[in-house]
Amino acid sequence: MVSQTFTFRPVGIIHSCFKEKFGIPRQARLVPDAAARVEILKPFDRDEAFKGLEQFSHIWVVFVFHVGTRDEWKPTVRPPRLGGNKRVGVFGTRSGFRPNPIGISAVELVGILREHGTLYLDIRGIDMLDKTPVLDIKPYLPYADSVDGAIGGFAPERPVVALKVDFTPQALATCKAIEKKIKGFKQLIIQILQNDPRPAYYDISREKKDFGFRIHDVDVKWRVENSRAVVIAIDPYPTADISSV
Amino acid sequence: MVSQTFTFRPVGIIHSCFKEKFGIPRQARLVPDAAARVEILKPFDRDEAFKGLEQFSHIWVVFVFHVGTRDEWKPTVRPPRLGGNKRVGVFGTRSGFRPNPIGISAVELVGILREHGTLYLDIRGIDMLDKTPVLDIKPYLPYADSVDGAIGGFAPERPVVALKVDFTPQALATCKAIEKKIKGFKQLIIQILQNDPRPAYYDISREKKDFGFRIHDVDVKWRVENSRAVVIAIDPYPTADISSV
Numbered sequence: 001m002v003s004q005t006f007t008f009r010p011v012g013i014i015h016s017c018f019k020e021k022f023g024i025p026r027q028a029r030l031v032p033d034a035a036a037r038v039e040i041l042k043p044f045d046r047d048e049a050f051k052g053l054e055q056f057s058h059i060w061v062v063f064v065f066h067v068g069t070r071d072e073w074k075p076t077v078r079p080p081r082l083g084g085n086k087r088v089g090v091f092g093t094r095s096g097f098r099p100n101p102i103g104i105s106a107v108e109l110v111g112i113l114r115e116h117g118t119l120y121l122d123i124r125g126i127d128m129l130d131k132t133p134v135l136d137i138k139p140y141l142p143y144a145d146s147v148d149g150a151i152g153g154f155a156p157e158r159p160v161v162a163l164k165v166d167f168t169p170q171a172l173a174t175c176k177a178i179e180k181k182i183k184g185f186k187q188l189i190i191q192i193l194q195n196d197p198r199p200a201y202y203d204i205s206r207e208k209k210d211f212g213f214r215i216h217d218v219d220v221k222w223r224v225e226n227s228r229a230v231v232i233a234i235d236p237y238p239t240a241d242i243s244s245v
Numbered sequence: 246m247v248s249q250t251f252t253f254r255p256v257g258i259i260h261s262c263f264k265e266k267f268g269i270p271r272q273a274r275l276v277p278d279a280a281a282r283v284e285i286l287k288p289f290d291r292d293e294a295f296k297g298l299e300q301f302s303h304i305w306v307v308f309v310f311h312v313g314t315r316d317e318w319k320p321t322v323r324p325p326r327l328g329g330n331k332r333v334g335v336f337g338t339r340s341g342f343r344p345n346p347i348g349i350s351a352v353e354l355v356g357i358l359r360e361h362g363t364l365y366l367d368i369r370g371i372d373m374l375d376k377t378p379v380l381d382i383k384p385y386l387p388y389a390d391s392v393d394g395a396i397g398g399f400a401p402e403r404p405v406v407a408l409k410v411d412f413t414p415q416a417l418a419t420c421k422a423i424e425k426k427i428k429g430f431k432q433l434i435i436q437i438l439q440n441d442p443r444p445a446y447y448d449i450s451r452e453k454k455d456f457g458f459r460i461h462d463v464d465v466k467w468r469v470e471n472s473r474a475v476v477i478a479i480d481p482y483p484t485a486d487i488s489s490v
Contacts, residue, residue: 004378006309007252008345011336027389044336044344049320052337055398062307062347064251075294091256091289091382092297094389099289100253100380102307104349106392133249135345137336143403144272144339146391147351153300158388 011044012121012134014063017188019130019237021068023197023213023220026080027094028105029125030158031191033184035110038121038134045119050112050137058140059109061123064133065096073099081155084200088154103128106140163224165190167231171221174234182216189220193229256289257366257379259308262433264375264482266313268442268458268465271325272339273350274370275403276436278429280355283366283379290364295357295382303385304354306368309378310341318344326400329445333399348373351385408474410435419479427461434465438474 016036018024025031038061040050053059076087077095090098110122121137167175167186178185198211212221214237221233261281263269270276283306285295298304321332322340335343355367366382412420412431423430443456457466459482466478 005252005254006378006380007250008347009250011344027386029389029392044318046320048332048334050334050336051321052333052399054337055396056337057394057396058392060349062345062349073289075291076296087293088297089294091295092299092301092384094383094386098381099256100307102253102347102381104305104307104383106390106395133251135251136343136347138339138349139337139398139400140392140395141272141339141400142392142395142397143400144274145351146393146395147274147303147385147387148391149302150351150385150387150391151300151302152387153384154297155384155386155388 008135010041010064010133010135011137012038012040014038014061014126014128014130014132014134016126016128016130016132017216018126018128019214019216021129022199022211023192023215024129025127025192025195025197026159028107028127030127030195031188032108032125033188033191034126035122035124036126036128038123038137040119040121047114047119050119050121053109053137053139054112056109056139058106059121059123060136060138060140060145061105061107061126061128061134062136062138063103063105063128064135065098065101065103066131066133067129069096069101073097078200079154080200081159082200092153102135106145159195162196163194163227163229165193165229165231168233171231171234175231178216178218178234185216188215189231193222193231196229198224253380255286255309255378255380256382257283257285259283259306259371259373259375259377259379261371261373261375261377262461263371263373264459264461266374267456268437268460269374270372270437270440270442271404273352273372275372275440276433277353277370278433278436279371280367280369281371281373283368283382285364285366292359292364295364295366298354298382298384299357301354301384303351304366304368305381305383305385305390306350306352306371306373306379307381307383308348308350308373309380310343310346310348311376311378312374314341314343314346318342323445324399325445326404327445337398347380351390404440406439407441408439408469408472410438410474410476412476413478416476416479420476423461423463423479430461433460434476438467438476441474443469
């Protein structure tokens with residue numbers, strides 16, 4: 001028993017706006033407008049397998065941290081929440097660098113739909129990378145999953161939304177153009193930057209560094225000036241493959 | 246990617262008072278006094294891997310439903326919550342009979358301790374069978390995991406605690422004797438029976454049937470009379486192997 005292993009196959013795959021790890025919210029629901037589709041894979045894509053799920057406002061997505069995780073586990077990690085320079089035990093964090101790289105995220109269930117024969121779950125408030133393999137979908141049960149008075153250790157509360165967000169005129173114009181294709185795009189960028197996705201180990205006194213993250217099929221360039229995030233440019237991403245799985 | 250599988254090895258194993266499925270609470274924390282130990286397996290049993298976890302009041306146990314699950318999945322199940330006679334989609338429930346039999350339970354973390362060289366997590370409010378393999382331990386993050394205003398579909402609230410619990414004089418005497426060895430034993434039995442563990446498909450108008458469930462190293466015999474659960478006898482379980490893993 002103890003030495004037994006367990007093998008699972010994906011029941012779905014995430015199509016997310018987040019194409020790289022940088023910029024991804026550090027927990028689910030920190031960026032409410034971050035949307036994704038879970039494509040349900042065959043043979044699990046049967047309507048009756050999801051019957052009743054539509055009655056729930058939120059679901060658990062059980063997934064695999066599939067990028068950047070190592071075969072070899074390390075007992076401690078440096079969570080961004082602690083400034084990226086303090087080590088805590090991997091089982092004391094939600095880091096993806098864990099012995100079994102399984103993640104769980106409570107996200108909003110927007111809808112269940114079928115398009116061109118494929119079954120999808122539309123979800124919001126995600127913190128998953130594009131192409132993340134999904135092992136399970138479960139309803140969120142408020143009475144079992146929402147623990148009144150739980151004490152959250154070194155992450156007792158939602159991180160403070162620290163940054164105001166500005167756009168250069170050029171970036172704003174691009175943003176408005178993108179809005180025609182991707183509704184709510186500007187609001188999404190604002191929500192991501194409000195959460196200050198700079199690496200935790202980055203010395204925030206060195207404010208002039210430019211950052212960029214890839215979202216949908218564009219590259220968002222920004223920097224922090226006077227404690228405000230300024231979006232400098234939004235460019236097409238060189239090798240956009242947004243439509244591929 | 247899509248056809249890839251993922252193999253995980255247990256990081257721990259549950260030592261639970263529940264030795265069989267019958268009697269197990271249907272969700273975590275329905276029976277607050279149901280306690281268990283998670284034995285952390287080598288090579289994951291390093292103190293520093295759990296550093297910081299002790300600051301959290303609750304943890305997620307990610308586990309494998311290891312008994313009674315089938316290799317072949319079925320798209321629908323009949324959850325006890327709906328009386329056991331209505332079918333809903335497996336992904337719309339928390340049933341263990343799912344394509345990837347992974348469970349998640351938010352439980353109270355009582356303590357982290359080392360005994361005779363083995364590292365254990367003491368937890369309460371469990372709904373796991375003895376010898377359940379544990380794939381992961383994560384801190385419960387209130388701000389991410391507790392969803393305000395989530396709507397719980399066909400299980401919107403904690404099930405109503407329906408049954409009052411009585412003991413025959415003989416059962417009560419046995420109970421008191423067991424209390425000397427297992428503190429809180431009587432309260433545990435009461436909490437389990439309050440939740441009415443009768444099979445959902447059981448016709449409750451036929452009240453005279455006797456039930457039994459194995460807990461710790463005893464067999465608890467009970468029946469329902471006039472809407473009260475009556476504990477008739479508590480006997481040693483014939484082949485008790487409580488101390489084995």
